[in-house]
Amino acid sequence: MELEATTFEVKDKVAWITLNRPEAMNSLNAIIRWELSRHWDEVERNDDIWIAVVTGAGDRAFCAGADLKFRSQESDASPQQRAEWARMGAETRGLHERWVFPKPVIAMIHGHCIGGGLAVALCADLRYASPEATFGIPAARLGVGYDLAGIAALESVVGPAKAKEILFTASRYPAEEALTMGLIDRVCPQAELESFVRHQAERIAANAPLTVRSVKLISRELRRPSAERNLSAVHQAVADCFASDDFGEGVRAFLEKRSPVFKGR
Numbered sequence: 001m002e003l004e005a006t007t008f009e010v011k012d013k014v015a016w017i018t019l020n021r022p023e024a025m026n027s028l029n030a031i032i033r034w035e036l037s038r039h040w041d042e043v044e045r046n047d048d049i050w051i052a053v054v055t056g057a058g059d060r061a062f063c064a065g066a067d068l069k070f071r072s073q074e075s076d077a078s079p080q081q082r083a084e085w086a087r088m089g090a091e092t093r094g095l096h097e098r099w100v101f102p103k104p105v106i107a108m109i110h111g112h113c114i115g116g117g118l119a120v121a122l123c124a125d126l127r128y129a130s131p132e133a134t135f136g137i138p139a140a141r142l143g144v145g146y147d148l149a150g151i152a153a154l155e156s157v158v159g160p161a162k163a164k165e166i167l168f169t170a171s172r173y174p175a176e177e178a179l180t181m182g183l184i185d186r187v188c189p190q191a192e193l194e195s196f197v198r199h200q201a202e203r204i205a206a207n208a209p210l211t212v213r214s215v216k217l218i219s220r221e222l223r224r225p226s227a228e229r230n231l232s233a234v235h236q237a238v239a240d241c242f243a244s245d246d247f248g249e250g251v252r253a254f255l256e257k258r259s260p261v262f263k264g265r
Helices: 030-045 068-076 079-091 095-100 116-122 148-158 160-169 175-180 190-205 209-222 231-243 245-255
Strands: 006-011 014-019 051-056 061-063 105-109 112-114 126-129 134-136
Touching: 006 030, 014 030, 014 190, 030 051, 051 061, 051 116, 051 190, 061 105, 061 116, 105 116, 105 190, 112 116, 116 148, 126 175, 126 190, 134 175, 148 160, 209 231, 209 245, 231 245
Parallel strands: 014 051, 051 105, 061 112, 105 126, 112 134
Antiparallel strands: 006 014
């Protein structure tokens, strides 16, 4: 299917995924969710991609949440169109499931990051934002039920008490307050945000990918109850690092006082 609502570009081992509906503040509908799912699949399977960055087009929003206008139009759509949207929804894996995604993800956030947009950002490992960014989940003002996976993702970042405050009050939070509560990791001036994110992505992509992915896997397992942790997967991930060609390259580069050139194997 030809892309309608997103763009996807790979450069120097970094995949750049852009929500591309600036006229609708990059709000989420069936099409954009379907395309996002396809992009995540490509990032996961493509060995030439070591890290992904997700952002929003335009200067108003990273993503303003679910497209309520789109939902209001569903009842007026033709049976064929509704069937197509239903098919896309069935094929789209839940965004919150991406916390088990093996490769690192950065969210570059400007403007509104609201509701489903914040859910997308919470799938990232690192969230960098401009000072103008705002955050919130207005579910309680809309009568929307927020599912277990969504609340778990939020609690894993800000903790149970702060997650309840965000959801109970449906408040909007400026970037500096979001930084204080741990919802984002850094605030950068708007003019410097993209260059900073690009630099961070390139730094991560220059490192040994097996090591980076093992850190992400172990971090994920640490968030599970101790009795449910997959310790065999943890030990295997660490062992794979030491058994890799990249480990030998890293040691040689250190001894030769040069930058390593990793291959991901």
